Amino acid sequence: MDPKYEPLFTPWKVGNVEIKNRVVMLPMEGTNMIQWEAKTGYVKGIDKFYEDRRDNEIGLFIPGLIPLISIIGKKWVYKHPEVFDKVKPIIDGIHLSGAKVFFQISAGSGRSMLLPPILRPFVKKGVLNTLASPVLANKWWWSAPDDDEPNVWDPEVKMDLFTEGMIQRFVYAFGQTALRCKEAGCDGVEIHAVHEGYLLDQFAMPYTNHRTDAYGGSLENRLRFACEIVQEIKKVCGKDFPVSIRYSVRSMTRGYNQGAVPGESFVEVGRTMEESERAVKILEAAGYDMFNCDNGTYDAWFWAHPPVYAPLNMNLSDVEHIKKFTTKPVVCAGRLQPDAAAESIAAGRIDAMGVGRQLLCDPEYVTKIKEGRLDDVRPCIACHGACLTFNGLNGKGTDIDPMHVEMGRCVLNPWTNNETKYSKAPAKDPKRIAVIGGGIGGMETAIQAAYRGHRVDLYEKTDRLGGVFNAAAAMSFKEKDKELLKWYERQLQRSGAVVHLNTEIDDLEKLDVDVIVVATGAQPKTLPVPGAERAVAAIDFLDGRAAVGDRVVIIGGGLTGCEIAYELALQGKHPSIVEMTPYLVGARGICMANSSMLRELLRFHNVPAYLNAMTKAITAEGVLIDTPEGERTVPADSVILSVGYTPDTRFATQKGQPNVYFIGDCDRVGSLKTVIRQAYETVQNISYR
Secondary structure, three states: OHHHHHHHHHOEEEEEEEEEEEEEEEOOOOOOOOEEOOOEEEEEOOOHHHHHHOOOOOOOOOOEEEOEEEEOOEEEEEEEEHHHHHHHHHHHHHOOOOOEEEEEOOOOOHHHOOOOOHHHOOOOOOOOHHOOOOOOOOOHHHEEEEOOOOOOOOOEEEEEEHHHHHHHHHHHHHHHHHHHHHHHHOOOOEEEEEOOOOOOHHHHHHOOOOOOOOOOOOOOHHHHHHHHHHHHHHHHHOOOEEEEEEEEEOOEEEOOOOEEEEEEEEOOOOHHHHHHHHHHHHHHOOOOOOOEEOOOEEEHHHHOOOOOOOOOOOOOOHHHHHHOOOOOOOOEEOOOOOHHHHHHHHHOOEEEEEOOOOHOOOOOHHHHHHHHOHOOOOOOOOOOOOOOEEEOOOOOOOOOOOHHEOOOOOOOOOOOOOHHHHHHHHOOOOEEEEEEOHHHHHHHHHHHHHHHHEEEEEEEEOOOOOOHHHHHOOOOOHHHHHHHHHHHHHHHHHHHHHHEEEOOOHHHHEEEOEEEOOOEEEEOOOOOOHHHOOEEEHHHHHHHEEEOOOOEEOOOHHHHHHHHHHHHHOOOOOOEEEEOOOOOOOOOOHHHHHHHHHHHHHHHOOEEOOOOOOOEEEEOOOEEEEEEEEEEEEEEEEEEEOOOOEEEEOHHHHOOOOOOEOOHHHHOOOHHHHHHHHHHHHHHHHHHH
């Protein structure tokens, strides 16, 4: 082990519970052992998820949260000890590795509750109070500290008042639920309290709590709910039973559905650092034994779920600061890198490193650090493509598509939370396989097939692997994407697959193999408008084949177009965006943490966006557009086209042929998630049919 990582592998204590090292697996949806929202019960198959991680040097596991009460049916979790009995074997298995387990308990989402479109007509102001049907959501899930608080995802929906009677019922339920956790073998619990703008955090913040009773007004009153919870748990479970609190140091929130970006000067409407310094002292005095920290609210969601645009170690300085005001251990999360975490732990500035998505991406992450195999770590690229996919088209959360809500899985590692679906066994009948195309899909196919015992040849027509992902990774803020490309090349080499660069295949019938996998990608679209030849294709700009001037108009306000605009702004240029729809980054399947942060960054860098704008022509002066306000020319020295891709159809006539598979964009233009999952499943089909 590199000596600089040694501080990560020293013991520490939370209360009287000793933890073997300083690595904490953070709570994430999809890692729940008990699901208690719409579905109520034990999560089948989750034992396989924890089997992959429990022997991989994680000191403390905090599984995904358990709500006190279900959305449907008003079932209190503490009244169902049978589900706790079912998770006890998983906890016992984790204990055999020497690790500890804290279950996280939540009061619910409050105004952060996701509203499926089918329910919106029923959750308008006052409707829930008159509904008799038990099929619809119980109103406690749709409540907030204040009457008329706007829902995050649909601001037209106003939340009901969370009454004092409800508070006391919840305080009691927290104590009873913690007792169930203790009886199941948990070493402690964590309260999802003053964090991320959920219900309990809404009580704590001034912009969402205007109450005039004992739970509003002063900071002490706003924290009263959280304090009563830990006091109740200590009364029921014993004063030595550890209770952690999930804690947002700063809200980083400018207003409803308005987040601040790193480096921005703004007026905080939530929890300021000054108030946070006082809050941790109040919470410690109430009985909390650990602070599990990051930043943000649902209005600034990208701080708690940092996407690719967020700096590495983005919350570390704030968490280090807040540790000065408490005697209890402090955990830091937020794209935290092991070298930075180890240095901070060694200096006593934090106590442990919180790791979330990286452990979905690579279950052996911590083991590889300890064994000096960092080059073998599959890097999380903070894409949110499967671990957390809630998307809202207009930046205010409306038009949520419930079909694109996915949690707890991984774009880069389809095995995660599919352990009972897939197999890693050797192929029943090893075959000779030719893979055409060396992009991500082709490389994933070749690696998976070779590891299962097939003889694989990969053919790439250019002199480098990676395909279009080379361009996607070229931007300055995509350091992890660049690491991923290097990881793929190393894994491909180790797999035993034979790579043929500068080798173009023009006739599939010439290949003497058992199976052919076509992964030739797609070609950029153009626009049928006068002057289109003046424009530069996005891929040519990103690959460095085309330079641009100072004033750059990007035609296309999707993900790539907006990322290009942000990259140009970072370079000091003056980009503008022309988009034909009413939305920037409006494609489904893009997590709102990503899309909202990118939009906020464009706002911060003063990037103009012309929405509902049709491009009429590209001229020497710029781009002529037709908008609802009439025609105008957007001045430009250069124009970049980012209007999507069309599948490579060179081998389309071979579709449907036996033992010929098409994956990725040459089959249908999709995303990194679709191509990797398709490659994974294609190899499963070839190997185990």
